Amino acid sequence: MASLIAEIVYRGIFQKNLAARVARGIVLSARKSGRWGIAFGRYGDSPQRNGIPAKDFAIVADTKEELEQNMARYEPKHTDVTIVLDDTLAKGVESWAWYGLQPINKLTVPNGTVLMTSLQSFDSLIEDVHKREEPYTLALIRAKASFSGLWVYREDHTEVRVLGALAKIAPQFLPLDGVCQAIQEIDWGSDLKVASAKKAHDRLESRVVKITEGNAEAPFAFEKPKWWEMREGVTIPAIPIGKPKEGGEGYVPDRNPYFKKYTTRTMRPVIDFDTCVKCNLCWISCPDSCFDVMPDGTFDANMEACCGCGVCEAVCPVEQCVTMVNESLFEDNASQWEMWRKDQAAYKTWLVTKIGDKQGTLRSHGFRFRGQYEQELAAGDLDSGGGVITAGIPGENAAHKTQ
Amino acid sequence: MAVVTQAATAASDEKELLISGSEAVAEALTLADIDVVTAYPIRPYDTVMQAIAKKIANGQLVAEYIVAEGEHSQFEIVKHASTVGARVFAGSSGVGWAYAMECLVVTPPLRVPMLALVGNRALDDPGAFGVEHNDALFVRDLGWMLCWIDTSQEALDTTLIGYRIAEDRRVFLPLAISADGAFLTHSQALTLVPSKQKVDRFLPAYNRGDLQLHPDNPITVAPQANEDWVIEIRRQNDEAMKRAYTVIEEAYADFRRVFGRGPENPWFEEYMTDDAEVVLIGMGTISLPIKVAIREMRAQGKKVGLLRLRWFRPFPYERLVTALSKAQAIGVIDRNYSFGSPFASGVVANEVRAAMYNAERRPPLISFISGLGGREVMLDDVKKATDICYAAARSGQSDAKTHWLGVRD
Numbered sequence: 145m146a147s148l149i150a151e152i153v154y155r156g157i158f159q160k161n162l163a164a165r166v167a168r169g170i171v172l173s174a175r176k177s178g179r180w181g182i183a184f185g186r187y188g189d190s191p192q193r194n195g196i197p198a199k200d201f202a203i204v205a206d207t208k209e210e211l212e213q214n215m216a217r218y219e220p221k222h223t224d225v226t227i228v229l230d231d232t233l234a235k236g237v238e239s240w241a242w243y244g245l246q247p248i249n250k251l252t253v254p255n256g257t258v259l260m261t262s263l264q265s266f267d268s269l270i271e272d273v274h275k276r277e278e279p280y281t282l283a284l285i286r287a288k289a290s291f292s293g294l295w296v297y298r299e300d301h302t303e304v305r306v307l308g309a310l311a312k313i314a315p316q317f318l319p320l321d322g323v324c325q326a327i328q329e330i331d332w333g334s335d336l337k338v339a340s341a342k343k344a345h346d347r348l349e350s351r352v353v354k355i356t357e358g359n360a361e362a363p364f365a366f367e368k369p370k371w372w373e374m375r376e377g378v379t380i381p382a383i384p385i386g387k388p389k390e391g392g393e394g395y396v397p398d399r400n401p402y403f404k405k406y407t408t409r410t411m412r413p414v415i416d417f418d419t420c421v422k423c424n425l426c427w428i429s430c431p432d433s434c435f436d437v438m439p440d441g442t443f444d445a446n447m448e449a450c451c452g453c454g455v456c457e458a459v460c461p462v463e464q465c466v467t468m469v470n471e472s473l474f475e476d477n478a479s480q481w482e483m484w485r486k487d488q489a490a491y492k493t494w495l496v497t498k499i500g501d502k503q504g505t506l507r508s509h510g511f512r513f514r515g516q517y518e519q520e521l522a523a524g525d526l527d528s529g530g531g532v533i534t535a536g537i538p539g540e541n542a543a544h545k546t547q
Numbered sequence: 548m549a550v551v552t553q554a555a556t557a558a559s560d561e562k563e564l565l566i567s568g569s570e571a572v573a574e575a576l577t578l579a580d581i582d583v584v585t586a587y588p589i590r591p592y593d594t595v596m597q598a599i600a601k602k603i604a605n606g607q608l609v610a611e612y613i614v615a616e617g618e619h620s621q622f623e624i625v626k627h628a629s630t631v632g633a634r635v636f637a638g639s640s641g642v643g644w645a646y647a648m649e650c651l652v653v654t655p656p657l658r659v660p661m662l663a664l665v666g667n668r669a670l671d672d673p674g675a676f677g678v679e680h681n682d683a684l685f686v687r688d689l690g691w692m693l694c695w696i697d698t699s700q701e702a703l704d705t706t707l708i709g710y711r712i713a714e715d716r717r718v719f720l721p722l723a724i725s726a727d728g729a730f731l732t733h734s735q736a737l738t739l740v741p742s743k744q745k746v747d748r749f750l751p752a753y754n755r756g757d758l759q760l761h762p763d764n765p766i767t768v769a770p771q772a773n774e775d776w777v778i779e780i781r782r783q784n785d786e787a788m789k790r791a792y793t794v795i796e797e798a799y800a801d802f803r804r805v806f807g808r809g810p811e812n813p814w815f816e817e818y819m820t821d822d823a824e825v826v827l828i829g830m831g832t833i834s835l836p837i838k839v840a841i842r843e844m845r846a847q848g849k850k851v852g853l854l855r856l857r858w859f860r861p862f863p864y865e866r867l868v869t870a871l872s873k874a875q876a877i878g879v880i881d882r883n884y885s886f887g888s889p890f891a892s893g894v895v896a897n898e899v900r901a902a903m904y905n906a907e908r909r910p911p912l913i914s915f916i917s918g919l920g921g922r923e924v925m926l927d928d929v930k931k932a933t934d935i936c937y938a939a940a941r942s943g944q945s946d947a948k949t950h951w952l953g954v955r956d
């Protein structure tokens with residue numbers, strides 16, 4: 145008797161359909177060797193919010209009884225494999241206020257596997273993942289995160305490559321043959337996708353992460369209030385109004401102390417304070433009121449509040465004054481303005497490096513201009529595992545769709 | 548305690564008026580100096596909205612009188628007014644009350660101490676004006692306090708007491724006062740109206756405290772919450788309803804101290820129960836035919852009493868068990884239905900059954916349904932019910948069925 149529990153950590157909206165496909169794929173693949181299984185989402189998540197970390201789960205077991213035993217809880221306590229569909233989630237998961245920050249490897253069993261899609265090096269990823277008491281394996285599928293929208297699906301074969309990789313990680317439950325057969329039969333499968341899964345299986349990179357490795361910071365955590373400590377009447381106090389930045393100048397609003405949003409974003413704005421014309425547009429437009437007003441009239445995006453939507457970049461009238469940069473390129477959430485004030489030349493060098501990184505400024509969600517997807521395809525940024533991906537209809541099982 | 552409810556003579560600062568239950572409510576609202584009232588016509592509640600409109604038109608009451616475009620808005624408006632600190636009143640009947648359901652549901656968790664008058668009316672279909680209690684009972688599980696009144700005097704007094712209970716910070720729950728359509732809303736009786744000075748001594752101003760929506764108290768009310776919070780919020784409501792037991796006792800005691808009248812037992816009226824072998828239970832104006840029938844039956848040597856339930860939520864289960872422990876048989880006459888419920892009984896019968904479950908002595912309990920749609924409950928119906936109860940007392944067994952009284956069969 146044995147079972148395999150997998151969690152799939154993904155970004156709300158952008159990867160909702162992708163995660164659901166992976167979860168279904170796991171169960172249908174295991175079925176090929178006679179296993180029972182279930183795929184479900186963590187209902188309390190809000191996967192309809194842009195970029196918010198959310199989870200799906202897939203459980204497969206030898207017997208129905210064992211499956212039920214694992215299903216009897218809302219969210220599994222332990223997972224054999226933690227699948228991470230976006231490598232900026234290496235920093236952890238915080239889906240709601242009061243959840244605190246859950247390290248990405250928190251549920252992974254000792255010697256279990258964290259499977260990620262990433263173009264980063266092992267070392268740079270491990271720096272982001274919280275340290276823990278037991279070793280685990282980090283396995284990487286070499287690809288950038290696959291993001292799409294609520295109504296569209298990005299056919300870059302990520303779902304089948306994850307399944308192929310799982311066949312390598314847990315062949316006793318997901319033998320490669322079964323995975324390939326399931327992909328062939330599933331309505332979004334195809335021969336080309338079977339080839340992608342096999343390539344991912346063969347090319348999977350992995351390494352053991354020792355207990356000495358990782359981010360040593362204690363993740364922020366909260367104790368939820370008891371029922372009698374909560375204000376009655378479904379009423380919550382407002383955040384108090386803010387204060388001047390210093391010496392009566394500027395303005396820093398007070399913020400929700402229970403929701404840091406550090407892991408909500410996949411990109412963050414980098415501000416060039418030297419070219420800023422103090423037009424206020426970023427400050428007015430930011431949906432999350434992130435911008436602190438500095439004494440000199442410039443605006444500092446506070447990383448405790450930023451969800452990474454990119455609106456500030458879109459509205460800023462000065463070229464490259466606000467540039468969205470991939471979250472994995474940052475080690476902390478410190479104030480950019482303070483860094484700039486301390487040493488303006490050093491800040492300029494830092495800024496030029498950040499916004500000059502071609503991978504780092506690739507838009508994770510949405511596009512900066514029409515035709516960007518085609519451009520990325522032509523540049524070979526997307527790896528199909530050897531097959532050709534087109535921007536048109538990419539090799540799905542057309543026969544399944546005609547009825 | 549077998550006491551006949553009788554109007555006392557008017558004290559020097561009281562006046563005696565011949566008014567309907569609806570008008571008595573309007574008198575009380577004037578004395579309570581309500582701030583916002585909403586209206587949408589439906590029989591029999593509309594008599595209340597007319598009586599209030601008249602008070603305002605006559606300059607006796609200064610209040611915002613908002614005629615809404617339907618009951619849904621009617622209850623939504625007062626909910627919001629209450630959260631900014633206004634003393635509010637609304638009301639409806641039958642399917643009008645049903646149309647407001649969404650707003651009725653959110654009122655208790657938001658801890659809005661709204662007072663509503665439900666002029667009880669049968670639910671459509673068929674369209675009918677007569678009384679049935681199913682309308683008010685819609686909200687019995689949701690955190691609304693519910694009580695049933697019997698006379699114009701009780702309508703006036705309970706409205707004043709109701710604000711005192713609902714607006715107590717320990718409670719902050721809405722209260723629906725039920726008045727039987729026609730029998731109470733449309734018949735006039737001599738009623739004592741106290742002075743404003745006395746009312747002011749009894750009823751403090753509504754103070755919403757840290758739950759009040761005000762620029763000086765910035766709060767968010769009714770945000771979306773996930774499963775991490777909902778059960779705690781329900782538990783808060785549960786606690787408020789439990790606290791209401793104490794607050795109701797206190798309010799009635801204080802009412803008696805200030806006004807020199809009113810029942811000692813807030814929860815139910817007992818009529819000739821001291822030596823009763825058979826105790827009949829009912830709510831609202833059904834008390835009248837039952838009392839008259841009891842007097843006739845007692846003349847023939849049958850020891851029958853009435854327990855008229857005033858408060859249904861919170862339900863006085865402990866006191867009820869004590870009061871019923873001496874009876875040989877209990878007969879519950881429901882003016883409502885609960886199709887498919889245990890024993891196909893009415894709602895009150897099943898509540899009483901549940902309350903008796905842990906009692907040491909459980910007399911046989913017989914369930915009756917009568918007076919639906921405003922049908923008159925006849926003295927013979929009450930007598931027939933009593934005979935069935937006596938038979939049960941002799942056999943020591945409850946019937947496993949519910950008897951319909953006054954239905955053509």
Ligand code: SF4
Pocket residue numbers: 412413429430431432433434435445446449450451452453454455456457
């Ligand atoms: S990306 Fe810009 S606009 Fe969007 S939340 Fe962050 S600071 Fe605000």
Ligand code: SF4
Pocket residue numbers: 415419420421422423424425426427443459460461462465466
């Ligand atoms: S929008 Fe750009 S130029 Fe305008 S204040 Fe913001 S950062 Fe400065």
